[in-house]
Amino acid sequence: MSACVYKECTDETVHSTILKDAEQMLESIDLLENSKFVVIEPKDTDIDYVVDSVCQLLKVEEEEVGDYYESGKALDRLQVLLDDKLFRLDDLVYLEKLGLLFGSLIRYYYQEFSWAVISDEYGRELVLRFRGHEAVSFPISMIRKRLEEGEHINVAELMTDHYDSVLTNIGQ
Template sequence: MDQVIIAPDEEWITYIAKMWLLGSQISEEITGHKVDGSMQDLDRLQAIVASGQVKTENTQELQSLGIVFGKVFVNETQDYDWWVVEDDYGKDACIRYKETSLLIFPQTILSKRIEDGETVDVFELFYGLRAELERIKNERYAHA
């Protein structure tokens, strides 16, 4: 099956919202602050990751933190929005640049690194991702 990118339907919007709310609940428990989609959420995410209180085997909680990361990315980066990708592996929420094939998968952006035992610098990841996407965007989609 070829990769198909579709706009999120009500079920996916609800899923993303529930995952974001779980991330907000985790943030409130660990940092004392709910998330709000602002750049301050990166501070909260860094504090959560550094605390080690979300265990590597708790994939859903780790992925909810990725959704929080994704919401900040969408809010702070022009021309990116939530979409859903379907391929041979199933469906997954992603963030897409305009209507191009330039995609990121925020759900696993933190969880994979944490599960692999990497030290995660949320700010470095955020700004590095933005810079790399900007480079790719300028190379491939300058006229998109």
């Protein structure tokens, strides 16, 4: 990394701004280098939790879930749940379940995704892995953060945009 300032520039504000920017870049690099997480296969209990969460939100039995995906009712149900906003933003368990349903829909429509778990010093989180790549996406956070920001979420559009973004990021 290098920074240049013209010799004629005597403005101390410019100098301190450049110095602060450089320090922040170095801190960011250190954080990235020190962040260690492991992508692992989910346990059976993780998958059971996803299935249970999806069944609760769809209000169906496990045997009916496939029909709900195939008919488009699962996508419609998630859209209604998000549009009606019958949840509290501090109900993190419910928001997690919305994210798990979203992730399950991604898996259904784009079968190159599989569930995985990220494990780091902060805990474990269910994520989606694309074709075994180390690159993962966070469907729970994708939903939760948008809701916290007050965004309207178009589920079908978000899934398509996400898929296109993943393909772009892995160079396909």
